[in-house]
Amino acid sequence: xxxxxxxxxxxxxxxxxxxxxxxxxxxxxxxxxxxxxxxxxxxxxxxxxxxxxxxxxxxxxxxxxxxxxxxxxxxxxxxxxxxxxxxxxxxxxxxxxxxxxxxxxxxxxxxxxxxxxxxxxxxxxxxxxxxxxxxxxxxxxxxxxxxxxxxxxxxxxxxxxxxxxxxxxxxxxxxxxxxxxxxxxxxxxxxxxxxxxxxxxxxxxxxxxxxxxxxxxxxxxxxxxxxxxxxxxxxxxxxxxxxxxxxxxxxxxxxxxxxxxxxxxxxxxxxxxxxxxxxxxxxxxxxxxxxxxxxxxxxxxxxxxxxxxxxxxxxxxxxxxxxxxxxxxxxxxxxxxxxxxxxxxxxxxxxxxxxxxxxxxxxxxxxxxxxxxxxxxxxxxxxxxxxxxxxxxxxxxxxxxxxxxxxxxxxxxxxxxxxxxxxxxxxxxxxxxxxxxxxxxxxxxxxxxxxxxxxxxxxxxxxxxxxxx
Ligand SMILES: Cc1cc2nc3c(=O)[nH]c(=O)nc-3n(C[C@H](O)[C@H](O)[C@H](O)COP(=O)(O)OP(=O)(O)OC[C@H]3O[C@@H](n4cnc5c(N)ncnc54)[C@H](O)[C@@H]3O)c2cc1C
Numbered sequence: 001x002x003x004x005x006x007x008x009x010x011x012x013x014x015x016x017x018x019x020x021x022x023x024x025x026x027x028x029x030x031x032x033x034x035x036x037x038x039x040x041x042x043x044x045x046x047x048x049x050x051x052x053x054x055x056x057x058x059x060x061x062x063x064x065x066x067x068x069x070x071x072x073x074x075x076x077x078x079x080x081x082x083x084x085x086x087x088x089x090x091x092x093x094x095x096x097x098x099x100x101x102x103x104x105x106x107x108x109x110x111x112x113x114x115x116x117x118x119x120x121x122x123x124x125x126x127x128x129x130x131x132x133x134x135x136x137x138x139x140x141x142x143x144x145x146x147x148x149x150x151x152x153x154x155x156x157x158x159x160x161x162x163x164x165x166x167x168x169x170x171x172x173x174x175x176x177x178x179x180x181x182x183x184x185x186x187x188x189x190x191x192x193x194x195x196x197x198x199x200x201x202x203x204x205x206x207x208x209x210x211x212x213x214x215x216x217x218x219x220x221x222x223x224x225x226x227x228x229x230x231x232x233x234x235x236x237x238x239x240x241x242x243x244x245x246x247x248x249x250x251x252x253x254x255x256x257x258x259x260x261x262x263x264x265x266x267x268x269x270x271x272x273x274x275x276x277x278x279x280x281x282x283x284x285x286x287x288x289x290x291x292x293x294x295x296x297x298x299x300x301x302x303x304x305x306x307x308x309x310x311x312x313x314x315x316x317x318x319x320x321x322x323x324x325x326x327x328x329x330x331x332x333x334x335x336x337x338x339x340x341x342x343x344x345x346x347x348x349x350x351x352x353x354x355x356x357x358x359x360x361x362x363x364x365x366x367x368x369x370x371x372x373x374x375x376x377x378x379x380x381x382x383x384x385x386x387x388x389x390x391x392x393x394x395x396x397x398x399x400x401x402x403x404x405x406x407x408x409x410x411x412x413x414x415x416x417x418x419x420x421x422x423x424x425x426x427x428x429x430x431x432x433x434x435x436x437x438x439x440x441x442x443x444x445x446x447x448x449x450x451x452x453x454x455x456x457x458x459x460x461x462x463x464x465x466x467x468x469x
Contacts, residue, residue, distance in 0.1 A: 002027035011250035021171035044369035047196035055208035079111040101131035106294035213246035228269035236415035244374035283382035298390035308360035324446035327407035330420035339373035350387035356453030361388035397461035
C-alpha cells in the first residue's frame with residue numbers, strides 16, 4: 001500500500017484543497033497537524049486566532065473522519081524541531097509522499113526547505129502546492145520577468161492570467177477505506193496541544209468550519225456584493241464579506257471566492273471585491289519576492305531615516321482607544337472587543353499612529369497581529385507599510401488622512417462611534433466627531449493637535465526624502 005501524508009498548516013479545509021486532493025490521487029492518505037506554540041508567540045499570533053484554529057481543527061477532524069482520513073496531532077516548540085519529528089513519523093509510518101500547501105513568509109519557507117532536504121535524504125517524494133494564492137508568485141511577473149512593484153499593472157495582468165479559473169472545477173475529496181496506523185508516543189489529542197484559554201467572544205463572533213465559511217461567501221455574493229463598491233467604506237454596516245479570518249486560516253479556498261464572485265455577475269461591486277482578493281495575492285507575492293519585509297525592514301530602501309518615535313505612553317493611548325479622537329478610539333476598541341477592524345479604519349488608525357504620532361509602524365504592525373483574528377503577515381505588513389509610506393505602491397508621504405474628516409465622511413451620523421464609545425452617545429452628530437467643550441469628563445481630550453502632527457510628519461519625511469535626492 002502506498003501512503004501519502006498531508007500536512008495541514010493554514011489550509012484547514014477539505015473542499016478545494018490542492019495538496020490534500022493531490023495526496024489522495026496517489027493512494028491512501030493520512031493527515032497531520034503540528035502545533036508550534038513558541039513559534040506562534042514569536043510571530044505575534046493572536047490568542048483569538050489560535051483559538052479559531054483549534055475550533056476549526058475540531059470540525060476538520062470530524063469531517064475527515066467521514067471520508068476515512070485520520071488526522072494526527074503533534075506538538076513541538078518551534079519550526080526548528082519539525083524535521084527531527086517528521087523524520088521519525090515518516091519512517092515509522094512508511095510514508096511514500098508528503099504533500100503540503102506552500103506558505104510564503106520567510107520562516108515558513110525556511111521550515112519547508114529543511115523538510116524538503118529531509119525528504120530528499122529519505123527518498124520520499126515531497127510536493128508543495130500553490131493553494132493559498134490565486135496565482136503562484138513566480139507566474140505573475142512583468143514583461144521583463146520581474147515582480148510587479150505597483151498594484152495596478154499587477155492586477156491587470158492577474159485578471160488575464162485568471163481567465164481560465166472560471167472553468168476549473170473545485171477539487172473534491174473521495175471517501176477512502178480507513179488506514180490502519182501505528183500510534184506514536186509523540187502523538188497528542190487536539191485538546192492536549194498548548195492552546196490559549198478558550199475565547200468566549202471569539203466563539204460567539206467567529207463561527208468555525210468550512211461549511212459556515214462557504215455559506216457566508218454565498219450569502220455575501222447573493223445579498224451584498226452588488227453594493228460592495230459603496231458599502232465597503234461604511235464601518236457601521238456589514239458592507240464587506242467578513243471572510244478574512246476564514247481566508248487567513250485557509251478555511252475557505254481563495255479560488256472558490258473568485259469563482260463565486262464571477263458567477264454572480266460582472267457588476268462594479270463584484271469587480272471591486274475581486275480587486276481586494278488581488279491585493280491579497282499582491283502582498284503575498286511581495287513577501288515572497290522581497291524577503292527583507294519579513295525581517296522588520298521597510299520595503300523601500302530610501303526610507304531608513306524617518307525619526308520614528310518610540311513613545312510608550314502615546315502608543316498605549318493609541319492601543320487602548322484613549323487618543324481623544326473618537327473615530328480612532330472606536331476603531332481601536334472594535335479591535336480589542338471583536339478581534340477584527342474594518343479596512344477603512346485599519347488605514348485610518350495606522351496612518352494616525354505612523355503620521356500624526358510618528359510612532360514606528362512596526363509597533364502598530366505587531367499590535368494588530370497580537371489582536372486580529374485574521375492576522376496575516378503579508379496583508380498586515382503590506383497595510384502597515386502602505387500607511388507609513390514605506391511600502392510598495394506606497395501612499396505618498398504627503399497624503400495624510402485627517403481622521404476627523406474621514407469620520408464625518410464615512411460615519412456621518414456617528415453610528416459606529418456610538419457603538420464603541422457609549423460615553424459619547426449623547427453628543428449630536430456634529431460634536432461626536434470632534435467633541436470639544438461638549439466632551440464628557442470620562443472621555444480624554446485629544447492627545448495631539450492634528451495640524452501639529454501633520455506638519456511634524458511632513459517635515460520628517462521631507463527631510464529624509466532630501467537625503468536620497
Ligand atoms: C494596516 C492594515 C492591516 C491589515 N491587516 C490585515 C491582516 O492582518 N489580515 C488580512 O486578511 N487583512 C488585513 N488588512 C486588509 C483588510 O483590512 C482586511 O482584509 C479586511 O478588512 C477584511 O475584511 P473583509 O473580509 O470583510 O474584507 P473584504 O472587503 O470582503 O475583502 C475580501 C478579502 O480580500 C482580502 N483583502 C481585502 N483588502 C485587502 C488588503 N488591503 N490587503 C490584502 N488583502 C485584502 C481579505 O482576504 C478579505 O477577506 C489590513 C489592512 C490594513 C490597512
